[in-house]
Amino acid sequence: MAFLSKNPQLSQNGELQHLLTIEGLSVGMLRHILDTAESFVGVSERDVKKVPLLRGKAIFNLFFEPSTRTRTTFEIAAKRLSADVFNLNIGASSQSKGETVLDTVDNLAAMQADMFIVRHAQSGAAHFIARHVAPHIHVINAGDGRHAHPTQGLLDMYTIRHYKKEFHNLRVAIVGDVLHSRVARSQIHALTTLGVPEVRVIAPKTLLPAQVERMGVQVYHDMATGLKDVDVVIMLRLQNERMRGALLPSAQEYFKSYGLTQEKLALARPDAIVMHPGPMNRGVEIDSNVADGKQSVILPQVTFGIAVRMAVMSILAGH
């Protein structure tokens, strides 16, 4: 079954061709992306926030699922690399007229697309498109179903490295709806690959995937023990529809048990940082005092996200 062992993201010489998931990428590759991102951070701090690297490249934001923030950060990243960016809100156009995903992709490829940024509610959508496109076209997964959101995972790693310098001595806790979270999956793969010795997930049983331990994490069901002595607290967004699906009693109940307050954060190390992929539900998974507090690095995450996406785009486009 040789075709199963081949990583569809990598070219025959092991170069990154697409970014579909963090799973299966080497520690060297992850570090290369983070190092490259570091040199892009300065670009955004200049008067002219632009480098000519991807001048003339056509990058299509292919969002089959609505998202404002992620789409915007990809758009900003592409524009700072001088690429031309086209935003397609597919839900509102061809798909509703019955066009298949591959027909949409083929049409855009016929318009000389160089890169697709894909978000889709179905897990595996970006892989599906990556397998289909011509070899000179690159695909970045901007979130597929519950599967992966690799650029979010990478920007979280960048943020952790920025504040904590190294990975090998850290305790990291991921709190909340791991079951439905592609972000959590990407974070767990990245943290374990980069050598974080202790990755914890803290959630009620109803919000954890079966056999989550097999991903190399320790499972906790309460904050009091789970947050003890951690260096990094990553809060996940609780989607409102989970309440309707009878997985949880109510937002208030959830906040009481799993919402991050100053009181609970005090259990972590005094220099622990608090992260959140956004958008936040204040008063559901995180208290406003914490979100706006001294230990919060939620806004720097957004800033670093631009540099990380610039790095990924330019590494892909260079191959």
Added chain:
Amino acid sequence: MQLPDAEVLVREMAQKLKPFITERSALVGIHTGGVWLAEKLHSLLGQGMPMGTLDVSFYRDDFGQAGLHPNIEPSSIPFDVEGRTIILVDDVLYTGRSVRAAMNELFDYGRPASIILAVLVDRGGRELPIAAQVAGVRLDLKAQQNIQLNRDQQGVLSLSLHEKNQKN
């Protein structure tokens, strides 16, 4: 071929640069060899002059063929470029393409009053209309030869000559 002593060349460069220096001058080294040189020149020429570094990887014209350079250092220009006399420093001047890239990057920080190019080795072979005002030495090298600046653990600079591999 007997190569000149890089440390001697740097001191000569510093002498040649003196007439160009005003109170609005700043040194900018191009990674990696140019930064080593700029650091030496900075300690020889003084002191009050601000110094910056450029990694021109994002401005190179061979990105389409060669992709992104594997080890990129962040550029750092910790002063206002506007109206400055920039002394741009690189180790080897060859095709002129790195200098072209560096000038493009500099202009994204502001409009300098002037740019002076100072290099350790001018080896000829220009592909662009670029010239160095100050050169430590001018050498006539063949296309398959590659001259390289090295820095040892004590910070001493030296030049070495290599024959290029076939694949390069």
